[in-house]
C-alpha cells in the first residue's frame with residue numbers, strides 16, 4: 001500500500017508562501033486504479049512529486065509498503081524510490097534531449113549497472129516502440145512516442161505504484177487511449193497500483209475504478 005498521511009506542502013516562506021497541499025491523506029492499494037481530479041493549481045503535481053518521493057512534505061509522511069519515507073534532508077534509498085514511479089506531464093522535460101529512446105528506456109537498468117539491452121527488448125514492444133524509433137532522439141519523435149518511452153522507463157523499474165500526473169493530457173484521444181491501455185495491461189499482469197491525476201473528469205471516470213476530487217482530500221491552495 002502507498003499511503004500519504006496528513007501531508008502539508010508549502011512553497012516559500014513568510015507572507016508570500018503558497019500552501020499547495022493542506023492535510024492531504026490518500027491510500028493507493030496494489031492493483032487499484034484511482035483517479036484524482038482537480039483544476040489547474042489544485043496541487044496535483046505537488047502531490048504526485050511527494051508520492052514519488054521527490055519532495056519531502058513540510059508536515060505528514062509517505063509510507064511505501066509499510067516503510068515510512070525518511071524526512072527532508074535524508075535521501076530515501078533507491079529501492080524505495082523505484083517502488084513508486086512518476087509519469088510526468090511533459091515527456092520532453094523528463095528526458096535528456098541527447099539520449100536516444102533506447103537510452104531512455106534502458107536508463108533504470110544502466111543506473112544500477114545492469115545490462116539495459118534485455119530490459120529494452122522486453123519493455124519497448126509492450127509500449128509499442130519499434131526498433132527504429134528506439135534509435136531516435138526526443139526531437140525526432142512525437143509527444144506520444146516519447147511518452148511511451150517514458151512509460152517503458154517507469155515500468156522497467158517494476159514499480160509497485162505508478163503515479164501519472166496529467167501524463168496523457170497533451171496527447172490526442174487515440175494516443176491517450178492506447179497509452180492507458182498499455183498501463184491497464186501491465187497492471188493486470190503485475191498488479192501495480194495506479195494513481196491518475198487529471199483535470200479531465202471524463203477520462204478519470206472512464207478509466208479508473210474510483211475517482212476522488214482533490215478538494216475532498218485537501219483545502220484549496222491558499223496564501224500564507
Ligand SMILES: Nc1ncnc2c1ncn2[C@@H]1O[C@H](COP(=O)(O)OP(=O)(O)OP(=O)(O)O)[C@@H](O)[C@H]1O
Nearest residue numbers: 011018020038039040041042043044045046047221
Ligand atoms: N515551485 C513552486 N514555487 C512556488 N509555488 C509553486 C511551485 N510549484 C507549484 N506552486 C504553486 O502551488 C500550487 C499547486 O501547484 P501544482 O502544480 O501542484 O498544481 P496542479 O494541480 O498540478 O496544477 P496544473 O494542473 O496546472 O499542473 C499552485 O498555486 C502553484 O502556483
